[in-house]
Amino acid sequence: MVCYKRxxxxxxxxxxxxEGRRRDVIESTVTAVGxxxxxxxxxxxxxxxxxxxxxxLAGEGGPLREALLTLFERAIDVVDLTRHRxxxxxxxxxxxxxxxxxxxxxxxxxxxARAVGAEIAxxxxxxxxxxxxxxxxxxxxxxxDIRRGEFEGLAAKMxxxxxxxxxxxxxxxxxxxxxxxxxxxxxxxYNVNLGTDRLDVAKKIAAAxxxxxxxxxxxxxxxxxxxDRGLVQVSMNLTNFEKTPIFRVFELxxxxxxxxxxAVVESEIVGLVPAAALTxxxxxxxxxEGFRGDQVLEQRLRTVAASAPSSGGAGA
Amino acid sequence: MVCYKRxxxxxxxxxxxxEGRRRDVIESTVTAVGxxxxxxxxxxxxxxxxxxxxxxLAGEGGPLREALLTLFERAIDVVDLTRHRxxxxxxxxxxxxxxxxxxxxxxxxxxxARAVGAEIAxxxxxxxxxxxxxxxxxxxxxxxDIRRGEFEGLAAKMxxxxxxxxxxxxxxxxxxxxxxxxxxxxxxxYNVNLGTDRLDVAKKIAAAxxxxxxxxxxxxxxxxxxxDRGLVQVSMNLTNFEKTPIFRVFELxxxxxxxxxxAVVESEIVGLVPAAALTxxxxxxxxxEGFRGDQVLEQRLRTVAASAPSSGGAGA
Numbered sequence: 001m002v003c004y005k006r007x008x009x010x011x012x013x014x015x016x017x018x019e020g021r022r023r024d025v026i027e028s029t030v031t032a033v034g035x036x037x038x039x040x041x042x043x044x045x046x047x048x049x050x051x052x053x054x055x056x057l058a059g060e061g062g063p064l065r066e067a068l069l070t071l072f073e074r075a076i077d078v079v080d081l082t083r084h085r086x087x088x089x090x091x092x093x094x095x096x097x098x099x100x101x102x103x104x105x106x107x108x109x110x111x112x113a114r115a116v117g118a119e120i121a122x123x124x125x126x127x128x129x130x131x132x133x134x135x136x137x138x139x140x141x142x143x144x145d146i147r148r149g150e151f152e153g154l155a156a157k158m159x160x161x162x163x164x165x166x167x168x169x170x171x172x173x174x175x176x177x178x179x180x181x182x183x184x185x186x187x188x189x190y191n192v193n194l195g196t197d198r199l200d201v202a203k204k205i206a207a208a209x210x211x212x213x214x215x216x217x218x219x220x221x222x223x224x225x226x227x228d229r230g231l232v233q234v235s236m237n238l239t240n241f242e243k244t245p246i247f248r249v250f251e252l253x254x255x256x257x258x259x260x261x262x263a264v265v266e267s268e269i270v271g272l273v274p275a276a277a278l279t280x281x282x283x284x285x286x287x288x289e290g291f292r293g294d295q296v297l298e299q300r301l302r303t304v305a306a307s308a309p310s311s312g313g314a315g316a
Numbered sequence: 317m318v319c320y321k322r323x324x325x326x327x328x329x330x331x332x333x334x335e336g337r338r339r340d341v342i343e344s345t346v347t348a349v350g351x352x353x354x355x356x357x358x359x360x361x362x363x364x365x366x367x368x369x370x371x372x373l374a375g376e377g378g379p380l381r382e383a384l385l386t387l388f389e390r391a392i393d394v395v396d397l398t399r400h401r402x403x404x405x406x407x408x409x410x411x412x413x414x415x416x417x418x419x420x421x422x423x424x425x426x427x428x429a430r431a432v433g434a435e436i437a438x439x440x441x442x443x444x445x446x447x448x449x450x451x452x453x454x455x456x457x458x459x460x461d462i463r464r465g466e467f468e469g470l471a472a473k474m475x476x477x478x479x480x481x482x483x484x485x486x487x488x489x490x491x492x493x494x495x496x497x498x499x500x501x502x503x504x505x506y507n508v509n510l511g512t513d514r515l516d517v518a519k520k521i522a523a524a525x526x527x528x529x530x531x532x533x534x535x536x537x538x539x540x541x542x543x544d545r546g547l548v549q550v551s552m553n554l555t556n557f558e559k560t561p562i563f564r565v566f567e568l569x570x571x572x573x574x575x576x577x578x579a580v581v582e583s584e585i586v587g588l589v590p591a592a593a594l595t596x597x598x599x600x601x602x603x604x605e606g607f608r609g610d611q612v613l614e615q616r617l618r619t620v621a622a623s624a625p626s627s628g629g630a631g632a
Contacts (some may be wrong), residue, residue, distance in 0.1 A: 010617070040620050058617055102613065186613070193605075250602050266605040272613045275591060281598035286566050289509075289582040297418065297502070297588045298614075301326070301374055304356050 008060040009104035011112065012042070012186070015068065015097045017075050018090045020051040029074045030055055036070060038063030042272070051086025052095070056272070058102065061112045065119070068097065072120055072179075080175045081151045091147050091154060092177035098132065099183045102274070109183035110134045117181040121168030124176070127158065128167040131182035136166050143180060151177045188238040188277060189270035190246060192253045193231050195263045199223060202232035205256045209234070209249060216252065218244035231265060241274065247281040324376040325420035327428065328358070328502070331384065331413045333391050334406045336367040345390045346371055352386060354379030358588070367402025368411070372588070374418065377428045381435070384413065388436055388495075396491045397467045407463050407470060408493035414448065415499045418590070425499035426450045433497040437484030440492070443474065444483040447498035452482050459496060467493045504554040504593060505586035506562060508569045509547050511579045515539060518548035521572045525550070525565060532568065534560035547581060557590065563597040 019025055026046050030053075034041040039059040046053040057067055072094050079093035097116075099109040113134040121128045135141045139162065149157045154172045157163045164170055165178060172178055194202060202223030207213045210221035218240035224233050234253055238244060254264050276293075283291055294300050335341055342362050346369075350357040355375040362369040373383055388410050395409035413432075415425040429450040437444045451457045455478065465473045470488045473479045480486055481494060488494055510518060518539030523529045526537035534556035540549050550569055554560060570580050592609070599607055610616050 012613070040617070042616055042620060058620075102617070246598075246602060264603060266603045268605055269607060269611060272611055272616060275595075275612050275614045278598040278612065279591075279594050281602055282562075282594040285601040286562060286597055287580060287582045289584055291585060295585060295588055296591050296594065297328070298591045300358055300588060301356070301418070304358060304374075 008062075009108065010058055010102040011061060011064060011104045011109055012100040012102050013057045013059075013064050013068070013097065014100065015055050015057070015071055016095045017053050017055070017071070017079065018051065018081065018084050018086070018093055018095050019075070019079050020046045020053050020086065021048050022078075025078050026053050029053075029071065029078070032074055033057065033067045033071050036063055036067040039067045047088070049086070050088035051084060052088045052090065061104075061108070064099070064112070065116050068116055068120070069123070072124055072126070076124060076126075076173070076176045081177045082175060084151070089144075089147050089150050090177075091151055092126065092173070092179045093175070094179045095147075096131075096143060096180045097182075099134075099181075100186050101183075106133055106183060106185075113181050113183045117179075118167045120179070120181075121165070124173070126168055126173045126176055127165035127170070127178040129178060129180045130166045131180050132184040134182040140166075146180050154178060185240045185242070186272075186274050188241050188246065188273050190236045190238050190249065190267065191270065192234045192236075192250065192267045193226065193229075193265045194234070194257055195265045196232060196260075197225070197230050198260075198262075199225050199232050201257070201260045201262055202234050204260070205253055206234050206236075208256050209236070209252050216244045216249060219249055241277040241280075245280050245284070246277055247284045324378075325424065326374055326418040327377060327380060327420045327425055328416040328418050329373045329375075329380050329384070329413065330370060330416065331373070331387055332368060332370050332411045333387070333395065334368055334397065334400050334402070334409055334411050335391070335395050336362045336369050336402065337364050338394075341394050342369050345387065345394070348390055349373065349383045349387050352379055352383040355383045363404075365402070366404035367400060368404045368406065377420075377424070380415070380428070381432050384410075384432055384436065385439070388440055388442070392440060392442075392489070392492045397493045398491060400467070405460075405463050405466050406493075407467055408442065408489070408495040409491070410495045411463075412447075412459060412496045413498075415450075415497075416502050417499075422449055422499060422501075429497050429499045433495075434483045436495070436497075437481070440489070442484055442489045442492055443481035443486070443494040445494060445496045446482045447496050448500040450498040456482075462496050470494060501556045501558070502588075502590050504557050504562065504589050506552045506554050506565065506583065507586065508550045508552075508566065508583045509542065509545075509581045510549070510573055511581045512548060512576075513541070513546050514576075514578070515541050515548050517573070517576045517578055518550050520576070521569055522550050522552075524572050525552070525568050532560045532565060535565055557593040557596075561596050561600070562593055563600045 030044050039057055042058050043056040075093040099113050101109050110133050117128040129146045130136055131143050132141055158170055206221035206223040209215040210219050211217050220237040222235055224235050226233050294303055346360050355373055358374050359372040391409040415429050417425050426449050433444040445462045446452055447459050448457055474486055522537035522539040525531040526535050527533050536553040538551055540551050542549050
């Protein structure tokens with residue numbers, strides 16, 4: 001069979017829903033979303049303490065839009081925020097929906113977030129806030145600011161002019177609250193483990209490297225104990241690996257640790273990481289000059305396959 | 317359109333033909349080979365001084381076999397070794413055909429090399445030698461050993477019992493000689509540039525790191541001058557990046573250079589490199605523990621897409 005691979009650019013989408021305990025409800029929702037043609041469920045996980053589930057989807061813009069319509073329809077049906085309890089702050093049944101560029105540009109993800117946000121607002125009567133790269137103003141970039149007060153404080157918050165939603169009614173949906181939709185860079189969960197049990201050292205290093213206390217712009221960090229191993233950890237989220245790359249974070253942590261006479265035992269990436277983040281580290285450490293992405297064999301294969309029709313699947 | 321991506325594992329194939337001067341002949345040959353359904357021409361280049369062309373193909377085993385039948389048919393037709401002159405040693409019209417694993421295993425590449433070799437020998441009456449991972453004995457692993465004496469010495473060499481071909485007649489094809497077919501790891505062309513114009517330093521470092529004079533097992537190296545830049549270069553081929561990884565070669569060159577008070581200015585990769593070679597460097601330098609290949613987002617996408625039928629191309 002000849003298969004023309006005229007592909008639109010791939011986008012990742014990571015909706016968070018406010019249900020993490022009823023396994024059957026979660027699984028049937030993931031199944032329904034995953035049945036959308038052209039959409040792949042890369043991963044999903046439910047957290048009972050948070051009473052929240054995270055689903056990682058990949059697909060082109062059109063199929064992702066379809067999948068989200070299905071997700072909202074189901075979540076509105078099964079989640080009642082007036083009765084929802086959990087440790088994680090939340091505003092709505094579908095709490096937050098970030099679109100993340102994989103092959104697409106950030107501009108395409110922003111455009112998609114706005115189009116899907118407007119459609120969901122009008123179809124389901126749910127107020128929609130745009131955040132991060134899709135935000136309509138600087139005051140709305142941060143998810144934490146939008147979510148402050150949570151579902152319980154939402155009706156009062158929406159009375160304020162500066163908290164009118166970007167789309168939809170100026171009052172919460174009675175059981176589904178409001179949703180936050182936007183576009184952001186992929187987030188990398190990155191930890192560095194130190195050869196000491198001194199938690200104060202990990203906390204000092206975390207404070208030194210994180211943005212909020214004067215460190216690198218796209219780093220969130222805290223110091224934690226790994227009691228079972230007798231080590232401490234600098235636990236981080238890297239929110240823009242292109243502008244604050246992994247290798248610079250690692251080298252800075254290592255340098256700060258040396259100040260306390262502590263060595264780095266190892267580092268770890270939790271969950272998914274874009275290939276470009278690792279390739280950039282290899283380039284930097286190897287002092288590679290003039291390297292182009294299409295020198296990566298697999299990348300060249302994809303580029304050539306995408307630019308020309310080719311026959312597929314018929315291996316003789 | 318729904319497209320079932322039940323893919324066989326991808327293999328790279330890099331045939332070298334003994335024609336590098338007649339542009340029309342080379343281009344029509346590349347075009348004919350590239351028309352094979354399921355085969356992609358990733359790259360090709362012709363060298364007039366060597367009078368030799370290198371074509372890089374990718375595809376599944378079946379389509380690659382078809383492409384090679386086309387290539388041999390054409391090359392036998394247009395190349396006459398009795399009149400061929402060029403700087404590069406050669407034995408045949410299609411001189412050497414390595415199969416290189418991309419998604420496939422080395423065992424699958426060896427199997428393919430043997431099957432294709434046997435078929436070409438019987439169809440075209442050309443003696444075939446198997447080399448590298450596909451070799452029938454240790455004495456035949458090295459291409460240089462098989463090719464020693466070249467086309468001009470081939471008839472005499474084939475009289476010796478130890479140089480009977482693996483497939484086909486025990487005498488050269490009158491105009492197309494013999495061909496060497498096999499399977500090998502991807503070869504990485506890797507150079508390190510040093511901040512000095514002292515060629516002796518580059519030569520000493522090359523001797524220190526290359527296998528032939530006591531260095532790392534899968535490194536070939538020589539020292540050369542970059543006259544236009546006033547630098548010298550350790551120019552290398554890495555013939556097995558899994559067993560002798562780039563980062564270890566780089567660190568050893570850097571250490572040897574320091575011995576002479578010389579700094580590394582930069583390094584460079586010429587041509588294609590497998591993603592795994594760069595990922596391994598990132599893992600080593602970042603001291604990443606417990607990292608799995610399927611944590612790379614693009615890898616996960618391919619794995620999930622390959623394991624389930626999905627709809628393609630129909631982006632709404």
